[in-house]
Structures are given as structure tokens and as C-alpha cells.
Amino acid sequence: MKHTFQQFFRSGKFVFGFSIFVAILLLTFIYPLIIPDPPLEIVAQGTFFEPGIYVSVYDSLGTTPHTLNLDGAAAKRIASKLNEEDRLAMKEWLVAAGIPENEIDTADTQKLLDLWMDNYDPTENIPGMTNARRNYFIRLNNSLKGLLSTEGAIIAEVNPETGTLEQVDVITQTDYVNINQVANVRVLPFGTDNFGRDVLTELVAATRVSLVIGFVSGTIATLIGLTLGLLAGYIGGVVDDIIMFFTNLFTVIPSFVLLILISFSIGQEQRGAVTIAVVIGLTSWFWTARAVRAQVISLRNRDHVNLSKLSGHSIVHIIITDILPYIASYVIMALILQISAGILAEAQLSILGLGPRTTVVPTLGLMMNWALIYQAQILGKWWAYLPVLVTIALITFSMNLMNTGLDQVFNPALRE
Amino acid sequence: MPDEKNLCLSGSGLTKVFGFGRQKCVAVDHVDFNFYEGEIVSIVGESGSGKTTLAKILLGLINPTEGEVYFQGTKRDIGTQKKKKEYWKSIQAIFQDPFSSYNIFNKIDAVLLDCIHMRGGRRLPRAEKVALMTEACSFVNLKFEELTNKYPFELSGGQMQRLMIARIFLLRPQILLADEPTSMIDACSRSTILGMLMNLHFETGMTLIFITHDIGLAYYVSDTIYIMEHGKFIESGTPDEVILHPKEAYTRRLINDVPKIHEEWDLSTV
Numbered sequence: 001m002k003h004t005f006q007q008f009f010r011s012g013k014f015v016f017g018f019s020i021f022v023a024i025l026l027l028t029f030i031y032p033l034i035i036p037d038p039p040l041e042i043v044a045q046g047t048f049f050e051p052g053i054y055v056s057v058y059d060s061l062g063t064t065p066h067t068l069n070l071d072g073a074a075a076k077r078i079a080s081k082l083n084e085e086d087r088l089a090m091k092e093w094l095v096a097a098g099i100p101e102n103e104i105d106t107a108d109t110q111k112l113l114d115l116w117m118d119n120y121d122p123t124e125n126i127p128g129m130t131n132a133r134r135n136y137f138i139r140l141n142n143s144l145k146g147l148l149s150t151e152g153a154i155i156a157e158v159n160p161e162t163g164t165l166e167q168v169d170v171i172t173q174t175d176y177v178n179i180n181q182v183a184n185v186r187v188l189p190f191g192t193d194n195f196g197r198d199v200l201t202e203l204v205a206a207t208r209v210s211l212v213i214g215f216v217s218g219t220i221a222t223l224i225g226l227t228l229g230l231l232a233g234y235i236g237g238v239v240d241d242i243i244m245f246f247t248n249l250f251t252v253i254p255s256f257v258l259l260i261l262i263s264f265s266i267g268q269e270q271r272g273a274v275t276i277a278v279v280i281g282l283t284s285w286f287w288t289a290r291a292v293r294a295q296v297i298s299l300r301n302r303d304h305v306n307l308s309k310l311s312g313h314s315i316v317h318i319i320i321t322d323i324l325p326y327i328a329s330y331v332i333m334a335l336i337l338q339i340s341a342g343i344l345a346e347a348q349l350s351i352l353g354l355g356p357r358t359t360v361v362p363t364l365g366l367m368m369n370w371a372l373i374y375q376a377q378i379l380g381k382w383w384a385y386l387p388v389l390v391t392i393a394l395i396t397f398s399m400n401l402m403n404t405g406l407d408q409v410f411n412p413a414l415r416e
Numbered sequence: 417m418p419d420e421k422n423l424c425l426s427g428s429g430l431t432k433v434f435g436f437g438r439q440k441c442v443a444v445d446h447v448d449f450n451f452y453e454g455e456i457v458s459i460v461g462e463s464g465s466g467k468t469t470l471a472k473i474l475l476g477l478i479n480p481t482e483g484e485v486y487f488q489g490t491k492r493d494i495g496t497q498k499k500k501k502e503y504w505k506s507i508q509a510i511f512q513d514p515f516s517s518y519n520i521f522n523k524i525d526a527v528l529l530d531c532i533h534m535r536g537g538r539r540l541p542r543a544e545k546v547a548l549m550t551e552a553c554s555f556v557n558l559k560f561e562e563l564t565n566k567y568p569f570e571l572s573g574g575q576m577q578r579l580m581i582a583r584i585f586l587l588r589p590q591i592l593l594a595d596e597p598t599s600m601i602d603a604c605s606r607s608t609i610l611g612m613l614m615n616l617h618f619e620t621g622m623t624l625i626f627i628t629h630d631i632g633l634a635y636y637v638s639d640t641i642y643i644m645e646h647g648k649f650i651e652s653g654t655p656d657e658v659i660l661h662p663k664e665a666y667t668r669r670l671i672n673d674v675p676k677i678h679e680e681w682d683l684s685t686v
Contacts, residue, residue: 302516303511303512303517304516304517304518304519304520306472306475306477306509306511307511307518308519309500309504310475310508310509311504311530311534312501312505312530313530315497321519321521321522325519325520325521326521
């Protein structure tokens with residue numbers, strides 16, 4: 001047996017799939033040790049904060065500033081303030097004022113500003129322009145002047161005695177704080193979700209719960225399928241007929257419909273992650289049972305089984321020592337596929353709102369359900385669902401890869 | 417002569433049908449026979465003539481569709497697992513393909529220990545078990561010390577088949593059913609294995625049912641020969657009767673198919 005396990009790692013596909021899987025598994029265990037926040041804690045007021053590093057503005061003010069003279073800092077500042085709409089408006093005015101269109105590049109902030117400053121005249125009356133539009137250009141011009149000013153921002157506070165504002169500090173444009181000296185910095189690599197929860201922390205917890213669901217449902221499905229397949233295949237006769245009757249019955253009913261009906265009838269309050277896992281396991285054993293039965297039928301008339309019978313071994317002994325080891329490779333592969341199918345089934349179920357009850361644990365499917373309800377895909381908030389999709393895809397991919405690799409190990413005809 | 421001997425295994429109207437309807441296939445067709453104790457019986461026939469199916473019926477591995485098997489004069493009763501176990505103490509088999517006869521996950525010790533346990537030696541001290549296994553292995557020219565911790569598939573085909581005989585040596589059944597025990601083995605090992613089977617037969621006096629397609633072999637070893645064609649016994653008798661004075665065309669064909677050294681081999685009938 002030890003020999004077989006060593007063989008697994010001779011297959012490149014298996015090693016690759018296994019590495020991805022172990023990396024995901026390790027991440028789910030190590031991440032909570034580094035960031036022990038509860039995964040469902042609401043940190044942000046508001047929905048869908050963009051991914052990035054969030055620095056406390058209040059704490060940055062109290063931090064000793066350093067002066068850095070950097071070229072192009074002003075241009076960058078303005079560039080970040082000028083949105084696409086303003087740039088197009090500026091271009092529109094400049095074209096109307098007689099500048100050739102091909103000389104204007106809205107992407108080059110510095111050039112655009114220079115052109116604007118040289119040519120804009122608030123008194124100039126461009127034919128066909130409404131008053132409101134003219135006022136808009138005046139406002140735009142004023143705000144650009146403000147952006148171009150080199151004066152710093154003044155911090156003032158109310159003097160409790162006189163009730164007047166008094167200047168306490170001036171922040172010049174060349175003031176920088178070292179991010180390491182700011183007391184409160186929060187990195188949100190995947191931003192926040194619709195409830196204002198850190199998506200990454202949530203994702204790690206969700207991956208772990210989903211993996212547990214996959215393992216529990218996969219193990220249950222494989223065990224049931226294996227037991228029934230062994231009994232039906234080895235004993236045959238009436239036992240086979242009865243087991244195959246039920247197996248065929250369940251195969252004909254789409255198991256996903258069954259899954260929806262069962263989850264619905266359990267009710268929102270009773271649906272925990274484990275309950276869902278058990279339900280998934282109970283509705284996905286049919287193919288395993290059928291396949292195991294087919295394998296056992298081909299095995300039960302082999303000479304080594306006959307010899308074992310002649311040696312007076314009991315049915316249980318023969319099944320365990322003469323049949324099971326021969327189909328073990330198949331069962332391991334079926335188990336891997338069942339686990340990934342379990343994870344997918346949970347995701348499908350949760351997207352429909354029939355997954356584990358919310359507010360207790362996140363799962364990959366629930367995260368997609370939340371993103372869907374709050375229209376993340378329409379609003380373009382990719383960070384709410386894309387990392388989840390990638391995680392699901394990676395888990396299934398790694399498991400399928402492991403499966404193909406094992407197939408190579410067990411089936412010499414497929415070896416490269 | 418048969419009257420002086422005790423009936424060991426006999427069958428009346430044994431039939432086995434596989435499938436039904438159009439796919440119906442009669443593997444064994446109303447076969448009657450009487451095997452006597454201490455005899456060497458050969459069942460000769462070409463592939464697909466139903467020899468192995470008959471062997472499995474005799475072993476009790478499959479149930480006949482019709483007919484009865486009589487064991488030592490009485491109707492064989494193997495309805496329960498316990499009775500089957502008891503029956504298998506008296507009848508054992510050697511299969512055709514040594515490579516598929518062993519569970520590849522079991523070591524050689526386990527194979528031989530099973531036999532000792534079956535003969536009621538479960539409580540024997542370890543040293544005595546080892547002594548028994550060593551004796552069995554030396555009977556078939558194998559060294560037990562070299563085989564411990566080895567798997568059967570690490571042996572050659574001939575060694576595996578010899579280990580099979582060692583198994584029988586430990587089990588000492590009254591009947592041994594050898595289903596083409598030498599067809600997968602080269603000619604040199606074949607004579608060794610046949611010799612061992614004969615030794616075992618003479619030492620224990622067991623009934624040997626020899627299933628083979630090799631009519632020449634059957635002629636030299638057996639007391640009685642049964643010729644099987646399409647699931648029926650078409651001819652039976654002593655080797656001299658059957659081989660030297662064959663009555664049926666099929667038997668003549670079988671005899672002609674044996675290649676002879678220094679003689680033109682007539683391939684037209686093959």
C-alpha cells in the first residue's frame with residue numbers, strides 16, 4: 001500500500017493538482033492565525049469598498065510629516081481629481097474655441113491643463129452654448145485653479161474659550177507620512193462586500209466551510225455508494241434487484257431537483273452547513289453505487305475470489321480482502337470527484353438561496369448568493385464574486401487534476 | 417472394476433444455461449458421470465466445450481440450472497455458508513491462470529496460513545505453522561524462508577502454480593479439481609508440476625479430476641477419460657478404449673490435433 005502512495009507522486013498531474021489543493025488548504029488554516037478577525041464582522045459602513053490599502057486619515061494627521069519633493073506630484077494629484085467627464089468637457093470647449101482637435105489629448109493631463117490655462121477665457125462667448133453650460137465651465141475653471149494652487153491645507157480647531165477657529169497645523173503639498181508610522185492601516189485585498197465585511201477574510205472562512213461540506217458530503221456519498229454497490233454486486237440476486245431498483249429510481253430523478261426539494265422542506269432555520277452536506281451526500285451516491293456494482297460484478301467471478309471462497313472465507317472477509325483492495329483506486333477517485341461535486345452542489349444550492357442559513361458561517365455559495373442579491377455583477381463590483389469563482393474553479397480544477405493523475409497511476413495504459 | 421470402488425462424485429442430468437431468450441447458451445447439457453475414489457479422471461474438450469463451467473458446478477461455485485451432484489453417494493447439500501465450508505474441505509481446485517488465482521494484496525504466508533486455518537490449525541503455535549508451511553513448500557521444491565514477505569506476483573508462473581500445489585498439500589482434500597493447471601506454463605515446468613500432482617495423488621490417494629484440452633496428456637495420466645463436446649460427454653472410458661479405439665469423429669479430431677515429433681502434422685483439421 002505504501003508503494004502505491006509513492007506511485008501517486010510520480011504523476012505530474014497529480015502532484016500539480018495536489019499542490020494547488022494543499023496550498024488552498026494551508027491558506028485556510030494559516031490565514032486565520034495571522035488575521036484572527038471573525039469572518040462575518042462588519043468593518044465597513046457602506047457597500048462594496050474597492051480593494052486597496054485603507055489608511056486612517058485622522059491618524060495620518062497626528063503622524064510626523066516628512067517632506068518629499070517629487071516631480072509630477074501635482075500633475076498626479078490633478079489627474080486623480082479630473083474625471084473623464086471633465087476632460088471631455090474641456091476638450092469640447094477647446095475645440096469650440098478653435099484649437100485643432102488632433103492636438104488635444106485627454107489622456108495627457110499636463111498638456112490638457114496647459115492648453116486650458118492658455119486658452120480659457122470666461123468672458124468669451126461661444127455661440128450655441130447655454131448659460132448653464134457656461135456656468136459649468138466657470139466652476140470647472142475655478143476648481144482647476146484650486147487644484148493648481150500650491151498652498152497647503154489648514155487644520156483648525158475650535159478654541160473653547162473664544163469659540164473661534166484657530167489654526168493648529170498646515171499640511172503642505174509636499175508632506176508625506178510613512179504608512180508604517182500610521183497607527184491604523186487596514187489592507188482590504190479584495191475590498192468589502194455588500195454588508196461591509198472584508199471579502200478576503202470571509203473568503204478564507206468560506207473556503208474552509210465549503211471544503212468541510214465537500215468532505216462530509218463526498219464521504220457520505222462514497223460510503224453509501226460503496227456499501228450498496230458492494231452488496232448489490234457481490235451478493236447479486238434479489239438483493240441486487242432491490243438495491244438497483246432504488247438506485248435506478250434515484251438516477252432517473254435529477255438529483256439537483258431532489259436536493260432543492262429536500263433543502264426547501266428542511267427550512268431556513270434548520271439548515272446548517274453540516275445539514276446541507278448530509279443532504280448533498282444523501283442525494284449523490286447513485287453513480288458511485290452503479291459503478292462500484294459494475295466493478296464488483298466483473299471481480300466476483302475471478303479466480304482469486306473463487307480461491308478465497310474455497311479457502312472457506314466468509315462473504316464479509318472476501319468483500320473486504322479480495323474485492324475492496326481491487327476497487328480501492330476507483331473508490332479513491334470517486335471520492336475525490338464526489339468532494340468537488342459536493343462543493344459545486346453547495347454553491348449551486350446557495351446561489352438559489354437554499355444553502356446553509358446565513359449569519360452563522362459563510363460558504364462559497366453563500367458569498368455568491370450575497371453578491372448576486374446586491375447586484376455586484378451589474379454594478380461592476382468584481383471583487384465581491386470573482387475571487388469566489390476563482391476559488392471554486394481552483395478547488396475543482398485541482399481535484400480533477402488529482403483524479404486524472406491517479407487514473408494515470410492506476411491505469412498503465414494512460415501513462416505517458 | 418468400478419464396482420469395487422466407492423462412488424466419490426457423480427452427477428445426473430447436470431445442466432447449466434447462461435442467459436435466456438435469444439442469448440441463451442447451454443454451457444453444460446445434461447451430463448451424467450460417476451467418479452470413483454482414488455481415480456484420476458480426465459475431462460478433455462476444446463475451449464468453450466463447457467469444461468470450466470462443469471468444474472465450477474462441481475466445486476459448488478455456481479449452481480446448476482438442472483440436475484444434481486452426488487457427493488459420496490448422497491445428494492450434495494451446500495445450501496448454507498457453513499455447509500459449503502464443510503464441502504470445500506473435501507474438494508479443492510487448481511485454476512488455469514496462476515497470475516489471476518492469487519489476491520495480489522496478500523502475501524504468500526497469508527495464502528498458506530489460510531489453508532492451515534481451514535484444517536483447524538488456527539490455534540497452533542507459530543513455530544508449528546511455520547514447520548507445516550516449510551514442509552509444504554519443500555514438497556513443491558520451493559524454499560519457504562525465501563518466500564516469506566513476498567507477494568505471489570513476484571514469483572514466476574511455474575512457481576505460482578507450485579505454490580498452488582503446496583496449498584493442496586496442506587489442505588489434503590479428498591478430491592482435487594485441476595482446471596488446466598499446466599496450460600499457462602512452459603513445457604519444462606509442466607512436467608515438474610504434473611509430477612508433483614501425481615506424487616500428491618499417490619501420497620494421499622485423492623481423487624484427481626483433470627480438466628485439459630491436451631488429449632495426449634490425458635492418455636498418460638488418467639484412469640478414465642471423458643470427452644466433452646458442446647456441453648455433452650460424447651465418449652468415456654479407459655484411455656486405451658478412448659484414445660486407441662475412438663468411436664466419435666470429434667475424438668479422432670482431438671487425437672489428430674496433437675502434434676507429433678518426426679511426423680507430418682495434419683493441419684487440415686485444425
